Amino acid sequence: MKNRLLALALATAMVFSITACGKSESKDDATKDTKTEASKSDEIEYDVDELVTLGDYKGIEVTVEGEYEYSDEGFDKYVEDTIAQAGIFAEDKSQKEVKEDSIVNVDYVGSQDGVAFDGGSAEDQTLDVANNCTAGTTQGFIDGFTAGLVGHKVGEEVAYEVTFPKEYGNADLAGQTVIFTFQVNYIAKPISSKKELTDDVVSEKFGYDTVDKYMDSLKESYQSKLESNLKNDTETAVLNAIINNSKVAEIPDDLLQARVDLIIAMQDRQYQAYGTTLKDYIASMGYDYDEEIAKLTENIKESTKTELILEAIAKTEGMKVDEKDYSDFISNLYTQMGYKDETSFYDDYSVKGYSGEKYFRLAYLTEKAKDFCIENAVVNSSNVVAE
Structure with a gap:
């Protein structure tokens, strides 16, 4: 009907x-x-x-x-769906080197002729190296932005050239080659289930002191x-x-x-x-x-x-x-x-x-x-x- x-x-x-x-x-x-x-x-x-x-x-x-009606199975699925939709990433301490498919947290500064340009700097950014975008989104970057991170280790500072496309919206940067300097903070992993949550993660991401309080x-x-x-x-x-x-x-x-x-x-x-x-x-x-x-x-x-x-x-x-x-x-x-x-x-x-x-x-x-x-x-x- x-x-x-x-x-x-x-x-x-x-x-x-x-x-x-x-x-x-x-x-x-x-x-x-x-x-x-x-x-x-x-x-x-x-x-x-x-x-x-x-x-x-x-x-x-x-x-x-x-x-x-409430069921444990239904609640578990609700929890999994909620966590998946939140797009949470946490530090993976077992990973020390950026790979081609890594999710990496960085701070970065973009500079032209040694001077940082407006809108080219950010802190605590989680990047999807393989897809050249912000992790968990489709927000892409200019070509080559994340590629130079591959092979570098956590704690390193990495600097390399990136060229803006000629049709870029900012006329001062369109077609220009600049240098991006990255501080590799850590390799991240997606949190996709309740068992991967920790008190620190729920405190940082959701504002609850413990996993139990978040579950409540x-x-x-x-x-x-x-x-x-x-x-x-x-x-x-x-x-x-x-x-x-x-x-x-x-x-x-x-x-x-x-x-x-x-x-x-x-x-x-x-x-x-x-x-x-x-x-x-x-x-x-x-x-x-x-x-x-x-x-x-x-x-x-x-x-x-x-x-x-x-x-x-x-x-x-x-x-x-x-x-x-x-x-x-x-x-x-x-x-x-x-x-x-x-x-x-x-x-x-x-x-x-x-x-x-x-x-x-x-x-x-x-x-x-x-x-x-x-x-x-x-x-x-x-x-x-x-x-």
Whole structure:
């Protein structure tokens, strides 16, 4: 069964990921115009009962399959994955000479005509000699940067010439031959499992005094992850069932356009803060703006269907906005997004035909409707232990 919630998640993420960084102060004339229009009394109206035919939404039975219960096997895998993702490297005291495939920790200074140049020096850098990059990343260096380290021993100072490419971004260095002087601190090895951890490593890399304390922290994180897995999978299963049981005859064109305008406005405001626009950014990435907006519109169409179904449920169940509860709801949102008051928050979420206040009051009700359906669902879970 196609997971129709992917579209909802995409559209929601696009709005909230942008504003989570804080609102931008820049506002172009087009944005001001849409807000002026939104303040008029021509807001979009529709009868949700005429648009939506509800199917079963109370007491529906769903089955979720995932990792929801603690197991030693699951926790061990979580630990291994966490360590692997951290990209930890520690001193390997058994290795004393740099080889072609070594991971080596160095300090280095780049100089031209005996004078160190800006940006050419660093300390405590862990380098992947074979791949000529920072260990654990794809951050590559100019050709030959690490090659001269091979054959030298821990504790040695090594100096050799390296030539910058002619097309290098810094005109003062482009095509120039410079000298890099390295201090070989130690040969490193990747830490890829719990058994390789030491108190010193977890203290330096994670800020915990001992391996045991770090494991206690990971166990708490693992438990939270299991709870989140169950909550998210349950929500997805219930909403998908409700969507499949119901039918949306049509989405009003003006409502869909308002939803599209909102996301475009939010993205455009974010890009303006960085001195560009959404349209220019899309073009700079080699995509056609109209085609990308058409794709976005299709995604938003799916999320708007879900919104209408939940709105119909809220109406059928007689749900109303509890003003005290809503005040907490909206203040938490605008505070998290860097706003000082709800007026400016509503203003930034207003588009032609749909005010920000109306948008978030509906969001509050649809959230209540979603929670109602989940609370009244019969949820069967099948715990899958991590391999």
